[in-house]
Amino acid sequence: MSLSIMRRVKFCAGHRLVGHEGKCAHLHGHNYVAEFYVTGDGVDSVGRVIDFSVLKTTLKGWIDEHWDHGFVVYEKDDNAIDLLEQAIPRRFYTLPYNPTSENLARYLLDEVCPKLLQPLGVICDRVVIWESDESCAAACREVGAKRGK
Numbered sequence: 001m002s003l004s005i006m007r008r009v010k011f012c013a014g015h016r017l018v019g020h021e022g023k024c025a026h027l028h029g030h031n032y033v034a035e036f037y038v039t040g041d042g043v044d045s046v047g048r049v050i051d052f053s054v055l056k057t058t059l060k061g062w063i064d065e066h067w068d069h070g071f072v073v074y075e076k077d078d079n080a081i082d083l084l085e086q087a088i089p090r091r092f093y094t095l096p097y098n099p100t101s102e103n104l105a106r107y108l109l110d111e112v113c114p115k116l117l118q119p120l121g122v123i124c125d126r127v128v129i130w131e132s133d134e135s136c137a138a139a140c141r142e143v144g145a146k147r148g149k
């Protein structure tokens, strides 16, 4: 049996999708919800995989610092980057791929969660990004694969 917990983090961010055939090619924003599913080796003496508030401090802390109330843009979107560099104060974050919900989830799962959670002794195996109440994308992996098993 494995035990898993989930912490939600809400944030607002702007983006645009390079190559999108419709309105999402324009700069626009969303009230996102990120869900982080976290597992570990059993539970502590209190019965927790990890305290929810530790996840909040760690994961919301990263999102607040890097994405919340900023733009998340594709690193090859030179035109958007030129524009966002003019803004004072400046606040944007580049991704190595288009900032779709799928890719935001993938980036959090692959790049952010391992760095933040490894020192805490837990693993994130699933990130879900809700772009609206109706649409979400999930990135997931087998925990065994992540642990190199």
Ligand SMILES: Nc1nc2c(c(=O)[nH]1)N=C([C@H](O)[C@H](O)COP(=O)(O)OP(=O)(O)OP(=O)(O)O)CN2
Residues within 6 Å of the ligand: 017, 024, 028, 099, 100, 101, 102, 131, 132, 134, 135, 137
């Ligand atoms: N698979 C994905 N498809 C789309 C993504 C995405 O991240 N993954 N993103 C977008 C755009 O960001 C867009 O803002 C959302 O589009 P859409 O769902 O069409 O927007 P609404 O639900 O607000 O549509 P209304 O027609 O305005 O109600 C597009 N696709």
